[in-house]
Amino acid sequence: MRLAEQTRTRPTGRGSGRPHASLIVAGKDRPGIVAAVGAVLSDHGANIVSLDQYSDDPQGGAFFQRTVFGLDDLPAALPAVRDDLTGLTAEGFDLDFTLRDLGVPGRVAIFASKADHCLLDLLWRHRRGQLPVSVAMVISNHPDTAEEVRSFGIPFFHVPCSGPDKSAAEAEQLRLLKGNVDFVVLARYMQILSADFIRQAGVPIINIHHSFLPAFVGAGPYARAKERGVKLVGATAHYVTENLDEGPIIEQDVVRVSHADTAADLQRRGADVERAVLSRAVLWHSEDRVIRHGNHTIVFS
Structure with a gap:
């Protein structure tokens, strides 16, 4: 599994509310991906504000998901989120991830x-x-x-x-x-x-x-x-x-x-x-x- 994360200094966020990050998931489709990813984010207190997904074949085809979530103290929290997402491989998920602070243009x-x-x-x-x-x-x-x-x-x-x-x-x-x-x-x-x-x-x-x-x-x-x-x-x-x-x-x-x-x-x-x-x-x-x-x-x- 590969996980890319931007670590540059985050400027002041746009608008009000919690800072937001994007999570891109891509890999082989199988049951439970959305639930597993959602559980990781929930465990860290993240609030999912947008989620899109697509599979070119639900029977083992390619799966893609984009999630935007809000999380307090986002730059400090992202490494722990990354580690837990990486841990999904132990549960049999064949996925690549990209995790990025959307406040960093x-x-x-x-x-x-x-x-x-x-x-x-x-x-x-x-x-x-x-x-x-x-x-x-x-x-x-x-x-x-x-x-x-x-x-x-x-x-x-x-x-x-x-x-x-x-x-x-x-x-x-x-x-x-x-x-x-x-x-x-x-x-x-x-x-x-x-x-x-x-x-x-x-x-x-x-x-x-x-x-x-x-x-x-x-x-x-x-x-x-x-x-x-x-x-x-x-x-x-x-x-x-x-x-x-x-x-x-x-x-x-x-x-x-x-x-x-x-x-x-x-x-x-x-x-x-x-x-x-x-x-x-x-x-x-x-x-x-x-x-x-x-x-x-x-x-x-």
Whole structure:
């Protein structure tokens, strides 16, 4: 059994009431999982405020559960809760756990290029308190958005990245990320990450793609969509893997268009969908609502 727990200093909790933690459970389905986990939390005086579960086959299939609970003196109490949850293996439960203090916002780095609509939308939502994250930095291969990013009080780093050899740029990006972030968001970052970068980063990476994958992959997607006479444009947020644009999908959405829409109209309306889809994916990831299972996800939205 593996149990990951964040131990960084917890800032003042949002709102009133007891501090909250999330508990993610994944493993082989069998009778009694919900009761056993609930009993552990109850023994520690925790109050369950939200519980979602899913099984792909009740007869020994894969089981997933997200629980949010309140508990006094949460940072001090979590190690004991962890130990008792780990002890469930002695009772025959084949489960993995992730336990996290929700008062500790995940640290995110945002990668961007010249297109700023997704980047600025995330920063605006963060400033409005709509995204429970700490934006550690913005890294861009172009300097165009530097002043706007810094106006939000966010550090901006320009790391040029061009030509076939991107090793120097990726080395600098990894230096900036090391030990400083819990996940990365590609807000229309128009560069392909190498497999070596993905491995060395060692954190989840979320990308926004300007279509329902795998349609219209590559450059000029809206012009090609116009040529095909599409009736829908959409966006897909997914985790990045070594296989380009084939990672587990977190969220998708579409908007209807017509023959009268120009390629510029499609791009404008598509940008609206991209902003909404990416912000939902970042929100759900930051609230531990997304569980990766193979090459797909369970999303408790």
